[in-house]
Amino acid sequence: MIEWTGVIVQGVLLGGLYALFAAGLSLIFGVMRLVNIAHGDLIILAAYMGLTTTVMLGVHPFLALLIVMPVMAGLGYVLQRGILNQTLGDDILPPLLVTFGLSVIIQNALLETYTADPRKLDGGGIEVASIDLGGLAIGVLPLMTFLIAVAVIAGLQFVFYRTALGRGFRAVSDNQDIAQLMGLNKAHVFGLAMALALAVVAIAGILLGMRTSFDPAIGGGRLIFGFEAVIIGGLGNLWGTLAGGVILGVAQTIGAKIDPGFQILAGHIAFLIVLAVRPNGLFPRVDH
Amino acid sequence: MPELLELSGLDAHYGDFQALYGLDMTVREGEVIAIIGANGAGKTTLMRSISGLLKNRSEDVRYKGQPIGALRADQVAELGIALVPEGRQLFPSLSVEENLLIGGKVGREGHWSLRAVYDLFPILEERKRQASTSLSGGQQQMVAIGRALMANPDLILFDEISLGLAPVVIRQIYDALPGIVGQGMTAMIVEQDITKALSVSSRVYCLQEGRISLEGATGEVSHEDITAAYFGMDT
Numbered sequence A: 001m002i003e004w005t006g007v008i009v010q011g012v013l014l015g016g017l018y019a020l021f022a023a024g025l026s027l028i029f030g031v032m033r034l035v036n037i038a039h040g041d042l043i044i045l046a047a048y049m050g051l052t053t054t055v056m057l058g059v060h061p062f063l064a065l066l067i068v069m070p071v072m073a074g075l076g077y078v079l080q081r082g083i084l085n086q087t088l089g090d091d092i093l094p095p096l097l098v099t100f101g102l103s104v105i106i107q108n109a110l111l112e113t114y115t116a117d118p119r120k121l122d123g124g125g126i127e128v129a130s131i132d133l134g135g136l137a138i139g140v141l142p143l144m145t146f147l148i149a150v151a152v153i154a155g156l157q158f159v160f161y162r163t164a165l166g167r168g169f170r171a172v173s174d175n176q177d178i179a180q181l182m183g184l185n186k187a188h189v190f191g192l193a194m195a196l197a198l199a200v201v202a203i204a205g206i207l208l209g210m211r212t213s214f215d216p217a218i219g220g221g222r223l224i225f226g227f228e229a230v231i232i233g234g235l236g237n238l239w240g241t242l243a244g245g246v247i248l249g250v251a252q253t254i255g256a257k258i259d260p261g262f263q264i265l266a267g268h269i270a271f272l273i274v275l276a277v278r279p280n281g282l283f284p285r286v287d288h
Numbered sequence B: 001m002p003e004l005l006e007l008s009g010l011d012a013h014y015g016d017f018q019a020l021y022g023l024d025m026t027v028r029e030g031e032v033i034a035i036i037g038a039n040g041a042g043k044t045t046l047m048r049s050i051s052g053l054l055k056n057r058s059e060d061v062r063y064k065g066q067p068i069g070a071l072r073a074d075q076v077a078e079l080g081i082a083l084v085p086e087g088r089q090l091f092p093s094l095s096v097e098e099n100l101l102i103g104g105k106v107g108r109e110g111h112w113s114l115r116a117v118y119d120l121f122p123i124l125e126e127r128k129r130q131a132s133t134s135l136s137g138g139q140q141q142m143v144a145i146g147r148a149l150m151a152n153p154d155l156i157l158f159d160e161i162s163l164g165l166a167p168v169v170i171r172q173i174y175d176a177l178p179g180i181v182g183q184g185m186t187a188m189i190v191e192q193d194i195t196k197a198l199s200v201s202s203r204v205y206c207l208q209e210g211r212i213s214l215e216g217a218t219g220e221v222s223h224e225d226i227t228a229a230y231f232g233m234d235t
């Protein structure tokens, strides 16, 4: 029994990482109805930025966040205002095509720069450390990841519902023209939303890089996990995203327990079941 | 009185369709202008052009002497023009109070604050935490007006603020108007109800199929003039 409890706890904690993958996607879709196909590759880009920072400065990956987060946020703002804003309109195809192209470009740039060899961020031992809870060993890094995910989602929730910036996000999401009448320049607001999303991506990338080895090709898989968590949780609901991540994580660890080759498939099956039963996800957004 | 807004040869298009043809108009500081016209005459299009939601040639719209025709709506808002849009158009995911607060986003100084709006429309203070969509039509219109006032504009544009409201609510909203323009605000009021429009305005423009068919001081235009200009009958 304790064995299965352990499996479920692991799954829940893994869900924290997936929620971090998903939060940025959900935020961007919520504010500007943009589906960012390059999201997973941006996570991997952040992991590589973390690698370069830790190697060059000899600092812990968590400290590297002080550099990677602002750089990713700045990149997000420039990317949005320079390219993505031009693709937004009545037609949903251009942003899909452009972010798909971006995904290919990022992968190739990473391949050129870092080769295809798997790399890992050195967490200085916290990757293998664990605490014992009544016979249940809980990994320190997964636990930290989960707590960080909760904090990030709570923070995003605060920004969205308690600050002028969040009010602007919601207003632009509701009605771009009228928001513009209120003095909100939507190009700038979208830039800020992407900056915020990529700051979260930076955190996700660093945590991913400490947890597992990564190479330039794995972004697509992270995108899928993020998508699944968003859809399971219900579009536009940040806490739902965390729930979605947890459900996906638990399904995967249970699958892996049954058969190691079954991990990813089990996650997809859980996703399909939720989609079949609740097409809008478990906690779809309610206005206000 | 100095000119606040000047339109010269304003054209407006939706794709291939031309909705406004060379409008010339002047609005002086402190005036209340009524814009009347049949459905589809171009009144809303005019409001959208002035507020920057529709792009025009830069010099077609001058505000305080500055060409603003090609500015974005947010830039126009910052210069002090606010629009109460047709159909209220509140933000559904914002509460009543948040809708008002976002109106103050441009951060212009002046008489209007959350307090002043609540004093004008006390019911909104009672409902401030509610979703804006949960209000009655008249209350929503009050939010839309309050939201525009929060910007402390020099020029406020009202597009059919009485549309779909009960007469008693319309009266309540129009009763509030003197308190609004009394603060030195210049206003343009689009209204289907001609009597109502004339009762609050000092000058009137009538639009017909995208052209000005009549202009004059409210006291000086006759009923027959207006009927002719409104329906396009020969005089």
Ligand SMILES: Nc1ncnc2c1ncn2[C@@H]1O[C@H](COP(=O)(O)OP(=O)(O)OP(=O)(O)O)[C@@H](O)[C@H]1O
Pocket: B014, B017, B019, B037, B038, B039, B040, B041, B042, B043, B044, B045, B046, B086
């Ligand atoms: N988005 C649009 N696309 C194409 N044509 C439009 C659009 N909006 C308005 N029009 C056309 O422009 C003309 C003027 O419309 P407008 O909305 O300005 O009229 P209005 O005077 O405000 O009418 P109403 O009294 O019904 O509100 C109409 O012929 C209308 O069909």
Ligand SMILES: [Mg+2]
Pocket: B043, B044, B045, B086, B159, B160
């Ligand atoms: Mg209209």
